Amino acid sequence: PFRVALKQWYQRRVRGSQRDPSLRKSGVGNVFIKNLDKSIDNKSLYDTFSVFGNILSCKVATDERNTSKGYGFVHFETQEAADQAILKVNGMLLNDKKVFVGRFMTRKERMETLGHPATRFTNIYVKNFGEANLSDEEFQGLFEPFGKIVSCVIMKDDTGKSRGFGFVSYETHEAAKAAVENLNGNEIQTCKLYVARAQKKNERQAELREKYEKLKMERLNRYQQGVNLYVKNLDDIIDDGRLHEEFSVYGHITSAKVMTDDKGNTKGFGFVCFSSPDEATKAVTEMNGRIIVSKPLFVALAQRKEERRQHLAAQHAVRTQGMPRG
Numbered sequence: 126p127f128r129v130a131l132k133q134w135y136q137r138r139v140r141g142s143q144r145d146p147s148l149r150k151s152g153v154g155n156v157f158i159k160n161l162d163k164s165i166d167n168k169s170l171y172d173t174f175s176v177f178g179n180i181l182s183c184k185v186a187t188d189e190r191n192t193s194k195g196y197g198f199v200h201f202e203t204q205e206a207a208d209q210a211i212l213k214v215n216g217m218l219l220n221d222k223k224v225f226v227g228r229f230m231t232r233k234e235r236m237e238t239l240g241h242p243a244t245r246f247t248n249i250y251v252k253n254f255g256e257a258n259l260s261d262e263e264f265q266g267l268f269e270p271f272g273k274i275v276s277c278v279i280m281k282d283d284t285g286k287s288r289g290f291g292f293v294s295y296e297t298h299e300a301a302k303a304a305v306e307n308l309n310g311n312e313i314q315t316c317k318l319y320v321a322r323a324q325k326k327n328e329r330q331a332e333l334r335e336k337y338e339k340l341k342m343e344r345l346n347r348y349q350q351g352v353n354l355y356v357k358n359l360d361d362i363i364d365d366g367r368l369h370e371e372f373s374v375y376g377h378i379t380s381a382k383v384m385t386d387d388k389g390n391t392k393g394f395g396f397v398c399f400s401s402p403d404e405a406t407k408a409v410t411e412m413n414g415r416i417i418v419s420k421p422l423f424v425a426l427a428q429r430k431e432e433r434r435q436h437l438a439a440q441h442a443v444r445t446q447g448m449p450r451g
Contacts, residue, residue: 154181154201155229156210161185162220163193173219174199178206198229247275247301248294248323255289257314267308268293272300292323352379352405353427357394359383360418364391371417372397376404396427 158170171183178201185197201207207228215226254264265277272295279291295301301322309320324332356368363371369381376399383395399405405426413424 154204154207156199156201156207157196157227157229158199158214159196159225160222161193161195161197161224162222163195164220165193165197167197170197170199173214174201174210177201177210177213178203245298246322247296247298248292249301249305250290250292250319250321250323251308252290252319254291254313254316254318255287257316259287259313264291265293267313268304271295271304271307272297352399352402354397354399354405354408355394355425355427356397356412357423358420359391359393359395359422360420361391361393362418365395368395368397372408372412375399375408375411376401 165185167183167185170185171180174180180199181202182200186194188194211226217224261279264279265274268274268277275294275296277293280288282288305320308318311318363383365381365383368383369378372378372381378397379400380398384392386392399408409424409426412422414421
């Protein structure tokens with residue numbers, strides 16, 4: 126019973142007996158620890174820091190496999206205890222690894238104090254120079270005029286051939302910024318360079334997700350607003366330009382696209398998007414059934430896949446209703 130009681134007491138302490146969210150969010154007494162050895166768990170962290178004062182919560186960050194991510198948080202009851210922990214433990218060796226201990230900062234505070242990564246970068250990503258066949262020395266020579274370089278590398282395949290992209294790390298943000306501003310878009314032996322701030326993988330993924338969600342919402346809005354038209358039975362000679370031309374008399378077109386296969390051959394249908402529902406409605410009224418080149422067009426408001434499926438199911442139900450059953 127004593128062991129069970131002791132374990133329950135410890136778990137309550139480590140998981141955080143303090144449930145007042147305002148105290149946690151205030152940041153008072155909150156400490157951030159990084160560069161932790163993978164063997165250090167919640168209990169080890171608690172044992173290390175409990176000598177400085179009463180701990181409200183203590184946590185080592187872990188991944189989905191419950192493996193330490195190498196950093197954690199300790200929330201003390203008082204700021205005085207937190208300050209003592211920072212003073213005594215920062216720079217100390219824990220399991221042969223020198224740890225950093227500092228005041229926990231919110232994302233907003235980090236941006237205000239340290240600057241957003243997008244505005245204080247020193248690493249840059251360079252691509253589109255594969256055809257230029259640049260040597261390592263030539264590649265570095267492009268970037269040396271802008272400041273002191275810490276590292277410069279062209280990524281290569283197993284045979285040692287350039288993969289057409291690389292990374293340059295500067296000592297200062299100002300040098301990296303100057304390189305991006307001066308070299309992005311420049312032509313090197315007919316290759317147009319792309320030079321930009323290097324992004325971490327999770328940052329790139331977040332950016333791509335954001336772009337995808339934005340496009341998704343734009344497409345959804347077009348359907349909901351009734352401005353996107355579906356056009357089929359197009360003649361083979363009709364391309365994007367001709368489609369735009371035929372419908373432009375009914376209003377402002379934001380996009381006109383004939384769908385094609387992987388060989389560039391028309392699939393016989395496309396989409397026209399207007400800037401307003403009134404323009405789109407007028408185009409449907411005037412263009413549906415009109416012969417363009419040699420075929421009568423079918424023009425209707427574009428529907429999402431689910432809506433089309435429901436519409437076709439309803440049509441099928443109407444056609445089969447009242448039919449004699451066998």
